[in-house]
Amino acid sequence: MTLHRRSPCPIACTLDLLGDRWTLLIVRDMMFLGKQRFEEFLESPEGISTNILASRLKFLEEMGLVEKQPYSNHPRRMNYQLTEPGKSLRPVLKAIAVWGLKQIPETRIPDDEI
Amino acid sequence: MTLHRRSPCPIACTLDLLGDRWTLLIVRDMMFLGKQRFEEFLESPEGISTNILASRLKFLEEMGLVEKQPYSNHPRRMNYQLTEPGKSLRPVLKAIAVWGLKQIPETRIPDDEI
Numbered sequence: 623m624t625l626h627r628r629s630p631c632p633i634a635c636t637l638d639l640l641g642d643r644w645t646l647l648i649v650r651d652m653m654f655l656g657k658q659r660f661e662e663f664l665e666s667p668e669g670i671s672t673n674i675l676a677s678r679l680k681f682l683e684e685m686g687l688v689e690k691q692p693y694s695n696h697p698r699r700m701n702y703q704l705t706e707p708g709k710s711l712r713p714v715l716k717a718i719a720v721w722g723l724k725q726i727p728e729t730r731i732p733d734d735e736i
Numbered sequence: 737m738t739l740h741r742r743s744p745c746p747i748a749c750t751l752d753l754l755g756d757r758w759t760l761l762i763v764r765d766m767m768f769l770g771k772q773r774f775e776e777f778l779e780s781p782e783g784i785s786t787n788i789l790a791s792r793l794k795f796l797e798e799m800g801l802v803e804k805q806p807y808s809n810h811p812r813r814m815n816y817q818l819t820e821p822g823k824s825l826r827p828v829l830k831a832i833a834v835w836g837l838k839q840i841p842e843t844r845i846p847d848d849e850i
Contacts, residue, residue, distance in 0.1 A: 628782035632836025722746025
């Protein structure tokens with residue numbers, strides 16, 4: 623997949639891929655909450671819309687950060703899981719969480735997050 | 737400053753503040769390249785527009801991540817500098833840079849970055 627690149631800077635390129643308000647929340651849900659199914663992502667408190675969720679999952683899959691597999695006997699039901707490159711976003715999410723907890727008042731880790 | 741919050745999650749709240757393609761590039765320019773003046777930010781290879789730069793600098797100032805001061809004898813010339821909360825974004829930017837360098841082909845740290 624090719625994307626428009628603003629520069630070769632790894633920070634700029636990462637923001638080209640992940641620099642929006644939703645993509646990293648889907649990664650968060652997979653990484654820390656073990657969510658795998660479309661409906662599970664919809665249940666998160668931020669209230670992502672089905673359109674945005676579908677487009678971001680497709681994009682994450684095209685980027686190779688997420689892979690999907692059919693599950694059980696529902697031929698059209700899919701499980702979404704992080705690939706190794708997706709899992710390697712853990713230090714990014716942790717650094718963001720540490721910063722937010724310290725710098726933004728009244729933020730907290732949900733009880734069910736690790 | 738009050739912002740709409742999607743949830744109390746520190747990752748979601750941080751993305752509410754900084755989750756766009758430009759804000760963290762301005763922080764990068766201050767943190768690693770020592771840029772301080774409006775025209776210096778405009779010179780970065782990503783080609784930020786004056787409108788976006790002005791609005792993001794204002795927002796960073798309102799958030800308390802950046803402070804501006806007049807410099808030399810130009811009463812309307814301003815220096816922008818990171819505050820301590822702004823400087824504490826260093827681990828976030830470093831984690832993003834490490835991920836990008838490893839996961840996105842043909843990214844590199846510019847020669848003049850630390």
